[in-house]
Amino acid sequence: MAGLPVDVPVHVALHTTDVEEARAFCRKLYYAPLRIEPVGDPGRFDFSADVVELGPITVGEVGYGTDIRVSIGDLETAYHVLVPLTGVLRSRHHGAMVLADPTRAAVFRPIGHIELEWPGSCRLLSVKVDRAALERELDAALDQQVVSPLLLGASFDLIDGPGRTWVALVRLLLAELRGADGLASQPRMAARWRDLVVSGLALTVEHPYGEEPAGLQGPYRPRTVKRALDAMHAAPARAYTSRELAAIAGVGVRVLQDAFRQHVGMSPMTYLRRLRLDGVHAELTRADPGTASVSEVAYHWGFTHLGRFAGAYRARFGVSPSATLRDRS
Known part of the structure:
Protein backbone atom coordinates (compact mmCIF):
# COMPACT_ATOMS: atom_id res chain seq x y z
CA MET A 1 0.00 0.00 0.00
CA VAL A 205 -6.12 -8.52 26.12
CA GLU A 206 -9.18 -8.18 28.31
CA HIS A 207 -10.84 -4.76 28.27
CA PRO A 208 -14.29 -3.42 29.24
CA TYR A 209 -15.32 -1.85 25.93
CA GLY A 210 -18.26 -2.49 23.63
CA GLU A 211 -17.90 -5.34 21.19
CA GLU A 212 -15.24 -7.51 22.82
CA PRO A 213 -15.12 -6.82 26.56
CA ALA A 214 -13.96 -10.29 27.53
CA GLY A 215 -11.04 -10.66 25.13
CA LEU A 216 -12.52 -11.96 21.91
CA GLN A 217 -15.08 -14.41 23.27
CA GLY A 218 -16.63 -14.70 19.83
CA PRO A 219 -16.78 -12.96 16.45
CA TYR A 220 -20.47 -12.11 16.80
CA ARG A 221 -22.43 -10.84 19.76
CA PRO A 222 -26.25 -10.65 19.59
CA ARG A 223 -27.94 -7.27 19.75
CA THR A 224 -29.68 -8.30 22.99
CA VAL A 225 -26.31 -8.81 24.68
CA LYS A 226 -24.93 -5.57 23.29
CA ARG A 227 -27.92 -3.61 24.63
CA ALA A 228 -27.26 -4.91 28.14
CA LEU A 229 -23.51 -4.25 27.85
CA ASP A 230 -24.09 -0.71 26.61
CA ALA A 231 -26.46 -0.01 29.51
CA MET A 232 -23.95 -1.30 32.08
CA HIS A 233 -21.09 0.73 30.62
CA ALA A 234 -23.23 3.86 30.45
CA ALA A 235 -24.20 3.67 34.15
CA PRO A 236 -22.11 1.02 35.96
CA ALA A 237 -23.08 2.29 39.43
CA ARG A 238 -26.81 1.90 38.80
CA ALA A 239 -28.44 -0.79 40.94
CA TYR A 240 -29.43 -3.04 38.05
CA THR A 241 -31.22 -6.32 38.64
CA SER A 242 -31.21 -9.28 36.29
CA ARG A 243 -34.83 -8.51 35.45
CA GLU A 244 -34.07 -4.88 34.57
CA LEU A 245 -31.16 -5.86 32.31
CA ALA A 246 -33.34 -8.44 30.59
CA ALA A 247 -36.01 -5.78 30.00
CA ILE A 248 -33.40 -3.45 28.48
CA ALA A 249 -32.25 -6.28 26.22
CA GLY A 250 -35.83 -7.13 25.29
CA VAL A 251 -35.68 -10.79 26.32
CA GLY A 252 -36.39 -12.93 29.36
CA VAL A 253 -33.95 -13.30 32.24
CA ARG A 254 -33.05 -16.90 31.38
CA VAL A 255 -32.47 -16.06 27.71
CA LEU A 256 -30.18 -13.14 28.56
CA GLN A 257 -28.21 -15.21 31.07
CA ASP A 258 -27.68 -18.01 28.54
CA ALA A 259 -26.64 -15.49 25.85
CA PHE A 260 -24.14 -13.84 28.19
CA ARG A 261 -22.58 -17.15 29.18
CA GLN A 262 -22.22 -18.09 25.51
CA HIS A 263 -20.96 -14.78 24.13
CA VAL A 264 -19.32 -13.04 27.13
CA GLY A 265 -18.26 -16.01 29.22
CA MET A 266 -20.13 -15.08 32.41
CA SER A 267 -23.55 -13.99 33.68
CA PRO A 268 -24.72 -10.37 33.32
CA MET A 269 -24.44 -9.68 37.06
CA THR A 270 -20.95 -11.19 37.23
CA TYR A 271 -19.88 -8.99 34.33
CA LEU A 272 -21.37 -5.92 36.02
CA ARG A 273 -19.55 -6.67 39.28
CA ARG A 274 -16.26 -7.08 37.41
CA LEU A 275 -16.84 -3.83 35.53
CA ARG A 276 -17.40 -2.02 38.83
CA LEU A 277 -14.37 -3.65 40.49
CA ASP A 278 -12.14 -2.60 37.59
CA GLY A 279 -13.53 0.93 37.86
CA VAL A 280 -12.77 1.05 41.60
CA HIS A 281 -9.29 -0.31 41.00
CA ALA A 282 -8.54 2.28 38.31
CA GLU A 283 -9.82 5.12 40.51
CA LEU A 284 -7.88 3.96 43.58
CA THR A 285 -4.65 3.81 41.58
CA ARG A 286 -5.10 7.47 40.60
CA ALA A 287 -6.45 8.78 43.92
CA ASP A 288 -4.58 10.77 46.57
CA PRO A 289 -4.29 8.56 49.69
CA GLY A 290 -4.47 11.69 51.82
CA THR A 291 -7.91 12.77 50.63
CA ALA A 292 -9.63 9.73 49.09
CA SER A 293 -11.30 6.91 51.00
CA VAL A 294 -12.01 3.37 49.86
CA SER A 295 -15.63 3.54 51.01
CA GLU A 296 -16.35 6.70 49.01
CA VAL A 297 -14.86 5.21 45.84
CA ALA A 298 -16.73 1.92 46.38
CA TYR A 299 -20.07 3.71 46.87
CA HIS A 300 -19.38 5.81 43.77
CA TRP A 301 -19.15 2.59 41.74
CA GLY A 302 -22.33 1.11 43.17
CA PHE A 303 -21.04 -1.08 46.00
CA THR A 304 -23.23 -0.72 49.08
CA HIS A 305 -22.01 -3.67 51.15
CA LEU A 306 -18.37 -2.90 51.95
CA GLY A 307 -17.56 -6.31 53.41
CA ARG A 308 -18.66 -8.21 50.31
CA PHE A 309 -16.97 -5.57 48.11
CA ALA A 310 -13.64 -5.99 49.92
CA GLY A 311 -13.77 -9.77 49.52
CA ALA A 312 -14.59 -9.55 45.81
CA TYR A 313 -11.84 -6.95 45.29
CA ARG A 314 -9.22 -9.11 46.97
CA ALA A 315 -10.32 -12.14 44.94
CA ARG A 316 -9.87 -10.20 41.68
CA PHE A 317 -6.69 -8.22 42.41
CA GLY A 318 -4.92 -10.23 45.12
CA VAL A 319 -4.79 -7.37 47.65
CA SER A 320 -7.23 -5.28 49.64
CA PRO A 321 -8.59 -2.01 48.21
CA SER A 322 -6.93 -0.09 51.04
CA ALA A 323 -3.57 -1.59 50.04
CA THR A 324 -4.08 -0.40 46.46
CA LEU A 325 -4.77 3.12 47.69
CA ARG A 326 -1.90 3.08 50.17
CA ASP A 327 0.61 1.71 47.66
CA ARG A 328 -0.26 4.26 44.97
CA SER A 329 2.87 5.64 43.36
Whole structure:
Protein backbone atom coordinates (compact mmCIF):
# COMPACT_ATOMS: atom_id res chain seq x y z
CA MET A 1 0.00 0.00 0.00
CA ALA A 2 1.35 3.41 -0.97
CA GLY A 3 0.50 5.08 2.31
CA LEU A 4 1.83 2.35 4.62
CA PRO A 5 4.22 3.81 7.22
CA VAL A 6 7.67 2.28 7.03
CA ASP A 7 9.74 1.47 10.12
CA VAL A 8 13.17 -0.07 9.76
CA PRO A 9 13.77 -2.84 12.31
CA VAL A 10 16.75 -2.32 14.62
CA HIS A 11 18.25 -5.50 16.12
CA VAL A 12 20.38 -5.23 19.27
CA ALA A 13 21.72 -7.96 21.54
CA LEU A 14 23.80 -8.17 24.71
CA HIS A 15 25.34 -10.99 26.73
CA THR A 16 27.11 -9.84 29.90
CA THR A 17 27.91 -10.76 33.49
CA ASP A 18 28.19 -7.06 34.42
CA VAL A 19 25.10 -5.80 36.29
CA GLU A 20 25.71 -2.15 35.39
CA GLU A 21 26.01 -2.97 31.71
CA ALA A 22 22.73 -4.88 31.84
CA ARG A 23 21.02 -1.97 33.64
CA ALA A 24 22.22 0.52 31.04
CA PHE A 25 21.01 -1.72 28.21
CA CYS A 26 17.51 -2.12 29.69
CA ARG A 27 17.17 1.56 30.55
CA LYS A 28 18.05 2.55 27.01
CA LEU A 29 15.71 0.07 25.31
CA TYR A 30 12.83 0.04 27.78
CA TYR A 31 12.46 2.57 30.62
CA ALA A 32 14.86 5.03 32.22
CA PRO A 33 13.32 4.75 35.73
CA LEU A 34 14.36 1.10 36.05
CA ARG A 35 16.33 -0.68 38.77
CA ILE A 36 17.80 -4.19 38.61
CA GLU A 37 19.08 -5.79 41.82
CA PRO A 38 20.40 -9.37 42.02
CA VAL A 39 18.92 -11.21 45.01
CA GLY A 40 20.32 -14.62 44.14
CA ASP A 41 23.95 -15.66 43.77
CA PRO A 42 25.65 -12.62 42.12
CA GLY A 43 28.30 -14.92 40.71
CA ARG A 44 25.61 -16.53 38.55
CA PHE A 45 24.44 -13.25 37.03
CA ASP A 46 24.41 -13.95 33.30
CA PHE A 47 22.28 -11.45 31.42
CA SER A 48 21.35 -12.12 27.83
CA ALA A 49 18.90 -10.21 25.66
CA ASP A 50 18.04 -10.34 21.97
CA VAL A 51 15.80 -7.38 21.12
CA VAL A 52 14.26 -5.82 18.03
CA GLU A 53 12.85 -2.29 17.89
CA LEU A 54 10.27 -1.77 15.19
CA GLY A 55 8.51 1.60 15.25
CA PRO A 56 6.07 1.61 18.19
CA ILE A 57 6.95 -1.91 19.39
CA THR A 58 10.00 -3.37 21.11
CA VAL A 59 10.16 -7.17 21.24
CA GLY A 60 12.87 -9.13 22.98
CA GLU A 61 13.85 -12.38 24.67
CA VAL A 62 15.48 -11.69 28.04
CA GLY A 63 16.99 -13.69 30.92
CA TYR A 64 19.27 -12.96 33.89
CA GLY A 65 20.72 -16.30 34.97
CA THR A 66 20.14 -15.61 38.68
CA ASP A 67 17.26 -14.37 40.83
CA ILE A 68 16.73 -10.62 40.50
CA ARG A 69 14.31 -7.93 41.57
CA VAL A 70 13.25 -5.35 38.98
CA SER A 71 11.64 -2.06 39.91
CA ILE A 72 10.13 0.12 37.18
CA GLY A 73 8.75 3.63 37.66
CA ASP A 74 5.54 4.90 36.09
CA LEU A 75 5.53 3.58 32.50
CA GLU A 76 3.56 6.58 31.17
CA THR A 77 4.50 6.06 27.53
CA ALA A 78 3.82 2.38 26.87
CA TYR A 79 1.83 -0.76 27.57
CA HIS A 80 3.90 -3.85 28.31
CA VAL A 81 3.40 -7.62 28.13
CA LEU A 82 5.71 -10.20 29.71
CA VAL A 83 5.45 -13.81 28.51
CA PRO A 84 7.60 -16.36 30.41
CA LEU A 85 9.04 -19.05 28.16
CA THR A 86 10.39 -20.90 31.20
CA GLY A 87 9.89 -20.44 34.94
CA VAL A 88 7.46 -18.26 36.87
CA LEU A 89 7.51 -14.46 37.16
CA ARG A 90 5.80 -12.72 40.10
CA SER A 91 4.67 -9.14 39.51
CA ARG A 92 2.96 -6.42 41.51
CA HIS A 93 1.39 -3.48 39.71
CA HIS A 94 -1.04 -1.00 41.25
CA GLY A 95 -2.17 -3.38 43.95
CA ALA A 96 -2.66 -6.33 41.59
CA MET A 97 -0.48 -9.43 41.98
CA VAL A 98 0.04 -11.63 38.93
CA LEU A 99 1.93 -14.89 38.58
CA ALA A 100 3.00 -15.26 34.96
CA ASP A 101 4.27 -18.53 33.50
CA PRO A 102 4.26 -20.24 30.09
CA THR A 103 0.46 -20.55 30.39
CA ARG A 104 -0.35 -16.92 31.32
CA ALA A 105 1.08 -13.52 30.35
CA ALA A 106 1.32 -10.45 32.59
CA VAL A 107 0.01 -7.12 31.25
CA PHE A 108 1.01 -3.66 32.50
CA ARG A 109 -0.79 -0.38 31.85
CA PRO A 110 1.08 2.97 31.52
CA ILE A 111 0.31 4.04 35.05
CA GLY A 112 1.91 3.15 38.37
CA HIS A 113 4.98 1.44 39.75
CA ILE A 114 5.92 -2.16 38.88
CA GLU A 115 7.83 -4.66 41.02
CA LEU A 116 9.04 -7.94 39.49
CA GLU A 117 10.43 -10.97 41.28
CA TRP A 118 12.30 -12.64 38.42
CA PRO A 119 13.96 -16.00 39.15
CA GLY A 120 17.04 -17.15 37.31
CA SER A 121 14.99 -20.01 35.84
CA CYS A 122 12.71 -17.53 34.04
CA ARG A 123 13.45 -16.47 30.48
CA LEU A 124 10.73 -14.46 28.83
CA LEU A 125 9.42 -12.52 25.87
CA SER A 126 9.16 -8.81 26.61
CA VAL A 127 6.78 -6.83 24.39
CA LYS A 128 6.59 -3.06 24.74
CA VAL A 129 3.90 -1.21 22.75
CA ASP A 130 3.80 2.58 22.62
CA ARG A 131 0.76 3.92 24.43
CA ALA A 132 -0.66 5.91 21.51
CA ALA A 133 -0.32 2.99 19.08
CA LEU A 134 -2.37 0.54 21.15
CA GLU A 135 -4.98 3.14 22.08
CA ARG A 136 -5.43 4.16 18.44
CA GLU A 137 -5.81 0.52 17.43
CA LEU A 138 -8.41 -0.28 20.08
CA ASP A 139 -10.29 2.93 19.34
CA ALA A 140 -10.44 2.02 15.64
CA ALA A 141 -11.32 -1.64 16.26
CA LEU A 142 -14.24 -0.75 18.52
CA ASP A 143 -15.33 2.35 16.60
CA GLN A 144 -15.68 4.33 19.82
CA GLN A 145 -13.53 6.64 21.90
CA VAL A 146 -11.67 4.86 24.68
CA VAL A 147 -10.43 6.27 27.97
CA SER A 148 -6.67 6.64 28.36
CA PRO A 149 -4.96 4.76 29.89
CA LEU A 150 -6.92 1.71 28.81
CA LEU A 151 -8.50 -0.35 31.56
CA LEU A 152 -6.87 -3.65 30.59
CA GLY A 153 -6.89 -6.98 32.33
CA ALA A 154 -3.73 -7.80 34.29
CA SER A 155 -3.11 -11.07 32.43
CA PHE A 156 -4.34 -13.30 29.64
CA ASP A 157 -4.29 -16.99 28.77
CA LEU A 158 -1.56 -18.35 26.49
CA ILE A 159 -2.82 -21.90 26.06
CA ASP A 160 -6.09 -21.39 24.21
CA GLY A 161 -7.74 -18.73 22.11
CA PRO A 162 -6.22 -15.48 20.83
CA GLY A 163 -3.42 -15.35 23.40
CA ARG A 164 -1.81 -18.48 21.97
CA THR A 165 -1.97 -17.07 18.44
CA TRP A 166 -0.63 -13.66 19.47
CA VAL A 167 2.41 -15.11 21.24
CA ALA A 168 3.15 -17.38 18.28
CA LEU A 169 3.05 -14.30 16.04
CA VAL A 170 5.42 -12.38 18.34
CA ARG A 171 7.88 -15.27 18.51
CA LEU A 172 7.86 -15.69 14.75
CA LEU A 173 8.36 -11.95 14.21
CA LEU A 174 11.31 -11.87 16.60
CA ALA A 175 12.90 -14.92 14.95
CA GLU A 176 12.48 -13.41 11.50
CA LEU A 177 13.82 -9.99 12.47
CA ARG A 178 16.91 -11.49 14.10
CA GLY A 179 18.07 -12.62 10.67
CA ALA A 180 19.23 -10.33 7.90
CA ASP A 181 17.60 -12.10 4.98
CA GLY A 182 14.12 -13.02 6.22
CA LEU A 183 10.95 -11.70 4.62
CA ALA A 184 10.24 -9.59 7.71
CA SER A 185 13.53 -7.75 7.26
CA GLN A 186 11.95 -5.90 4.35
CA PRO A 187 10.69 -2.59 5.83
CA ARG A 188 7.20 -2.68 4.30
CA MET A 189 6.67 -6.29 5.29
CA ALA A 190 8.01 -5.55 8.77
CA ALA A 191 5.49 -2.72 9.06
CA ARG A 192 2.65 -5.11 8.29
CA TRP A 193 3.88 -7.57 10.92
CA ARG A 194 4.23 -4.71 13.41
CA ASP A 195 0.61 -3.75 12.82
CA LEU A 196 -0.45 -7.37 13.32
CA VAL A 197 1.27 -7.44 16.72
CA VAL A 198 -0.48 -4.24 17.85
CA SER A 199 -3.93 -5.13 16.49
CA GLY A 200 -3.61 -8.69 17.76
CA LEU A 201 -2.86 -7.46 21.27
CA ALA A 202 -5.86 -5.11 21.15
CA LEU A 203 -8.09 -8.11 20.37
CA THR A 204 -6.40 -10.45 22.86
CA VAL A 205 -6.12 -8.52 26.12
CA GLU A 206 -9.18 -8.18 28.31
CA HIS A 207 -10.84 -4.76 28.27
CA PRO A 208 -14.29 -3.42 29.24
CA TYR A 209 -15.32 -1.85 25.93
CA GLY A 210 -18.26 -2.49 23.63
CA GLU A 211 -17.90 -5.34 21.19
CA GLU A 212 -15.24 -7.51 22.82
CA PRO A 213 -15.12 -6.82 26.56
CA ALA A 214 -13.96 -10.29 27.53
CA GLY A 215 -11.04 -10.66 25.13
CA LEU A 216 -12.52 -11.96 21.91
CA GLN A 217 -15.08 -14.41 23.27
CA GLY A 218 -16.63 -14.70 19.83
CA PRO A 219 -16.78 -12.96 16.45
CA TYR A 220 -20.47 -12.11 16.80
CA ARG A 221 -22.43 -10.84 19.76
CA PRO A 222 -26.25 -10.65 19.59
CA ARG A 223 -27.94 -7.27 19.75
CA THR A 224 -29.68 -8.30 22.99
CA VAL A 225 -26.31 -8.81 24.68
CA LYS A 226 -24.93 -5.57 23.29
CA ARG A 227 -27.92 -3.61 24.63
CA ALA A 228 -27.26 -4.91 28.14
CA LEU A 229 -23.51 -4.25 27.85
CA ASP A 230 -24.09 -0.71 26.61
CA ALA A 231 -26.46 -0.01 29.51
CA MET A 232 -23.95 -1.30 32.08
CA HIS A 233 -21.09 0.73 30.62
CA ALA A 234 -23.23 3.86 30.45
CA ALA A 235 -24.20 3.67 34.15
CA PRO A 236 -22.11 1.02 35.96
CA ALA A 237 -23.08 2.29 39.43
CA ARG A 238 -26.81 1.90 38.80
CA ALA A 239 -28.44 -0.79 40.94
CA TYR A 240 -29.43 -3.04 38.05
CA THR A 241 -31.22 -6.32 38.64
CA SER A 242 -31.21 -9.28 36.29
CA ARG A 243 -34.83 -8.51 35.45
CA GLU A 244 -34.07 -4.88 34.57
CA LEU A 245 -31.16 -5.86 32.31
CA ALA A 246 -33.34 -8.44 30.59
CA ALA A 247 -36.01 -5.78 30.00
CA ILE A 248 -33.40 -3.45 28.48
CA ALA A 249 -32.25 -6.28 26.22
CA GLY A 250 -35.83 -7.13 25.29
CA VAL A 251 -35.68 -10.79 26.32
CA GLY A 252 -36.39 -12.93 29.36
CA VAL A 253 -33.95 -13.30 32.24
CA ARG A 254 -33.05 -16.90 31.38
CA VAL A 255 -32.47 -16.06 27.71
CA LEU A 256 -30.18 -13.14 28.56
CA GLN A 257 -28.21 -15.21 31.07
CA ASP A 258 -27.68 -18.01 28.54
CA ALA A 259 -26.64 -15.49 25.85
CA PHE A 260 -24.14 -13.84 28.19
CA ARG A 261 -22.58 -17.15 29.18
CA GLN A 262 -22.22 -18.09 25.51
CA HIS A 263 -20.96 -14.78 24.13
CA VAL A 264 -19.32 -13.04 27.13
CA GLY A 265 -18.26 -16.01 29.22
CA MET A 266 -20.13 -15.08 32.41
CA SER A 267 -23.55 -13.99 33.68
CA PRO A 268 -24.72 -10.37 33.32
CA MET A 269 -24.44 -9.68 37.06
CA THR A 270 -20.95 -11.19 37.23
CA TYR A 271 -19.88 -8.99 34.33
CA LEU A 272 -21.37 -5.92 36.02
CA ARG A 273 -19.55 -6.67 39.28
CA ARG A 274 -16.26 -7.08 37.41
CA LEU A 275 -16.84 -3.83 35.53
CA ARG A 276 -17.40 -2.02 38.83
CA LEU A 277 -14.37 -3.65 40.49
CA ASP A 278 -12.14 -2.60 37.59
CA GLY A 279 -13.53 0.93 37.86
CA VAL A 280 -12.77 1.05 41.60
CA HIS A 281 -9.29 -0.31 41.00
CA ALA A 282 -8.54 2.28 38.31
CA GLU A 283 -9.82 5.12 40.51
CA LEU A 284 -7.88 3.96 43.58
CA THR A 285 -4.65 3.81 41.58
CA ARG A 286 -5.10 7.47 40.60
CA ALA A 287 -6.45 8.78 43.92
CA ASP A 288 -4.58 10.77 46.57
CA PRO A 289 -4.29 8.56 49.69
CA GLY A 290 -4.47 11.69 51.82
CA THR A 291 -7.91 12.77 50.63
CA ALA A 292 -9.63 9.73 49.09
CA SER A 293 -11.30 6.91 51.00
CA VAL A 294 -12.01 3.37 49.86
CA SER A 295 -15.63 3.54 51.01
CA GLU A 296 -16.35 6.70 49.01
CA VAL A 297 -14.86 5.21 45.84
CA ALA A 298 -16.73 1.92 46.38
CA TYR A 299 -20.07 3.71 46.87
CA HIS A 300 -19.38 5.81 43.77
CA TRP A 301 -19.15 2.59 41.74
CA GLY A 302 -22.33 1.11 43.17
CA PHE A 303 -21.04 -1.08 46.00
CA THR A 304 -23.23 -0.72 49.08
CA HIS A 305 -22.01 -3.67 51.15
CA LEU A 306 -18.37 -2.90 51.95
CA GLY A 307 -17.56 -6.31 53.41
CA ARG A 308 -18.66 -8.21 50.31
CA PHE A 309 -16.97 -5.57 48.11
CA ALA A 310 -13.64 -5.99 49.92
CA GLY A 311 -13.77 -9.77 49.52
CA ALA A 312 -14.59 -9.55 45.81
CA TYR A 313 -11.84 -6.95 45.29
CA ARG A 314 -9.22 -9.11 46.97
CA ALA A 315 -10.32 -12.14 44.94
CA ARG A 316 -9.87 -10.20 41.68
CA PHE A 317 -6.69 -8.22 42.41
CA GLY A 318 -4.92 -10.23 45.12
CA VAL A 319 -4.79 -7.37 47.65
CA SER A 320 -7.23 -5.28 49.64
CA PRO A 321 -8.59 -2.01 48.21
CA SER A 322 -6.93 -0.09 51.04
CA ALA A 323 -3.57 -1.59 50.04
CA THR A 324 -4.08 -0.40 46.46
CA LEU A 325 -4.77 3.12 47.69
CA ARG A 326 -1.90 3.08 50.17
CA ASP A 327 0.61 1.71 47.66
CA ARG A 328 -0.26 4.26 44.97
CA SER A 329 2.87 5.64 43.36
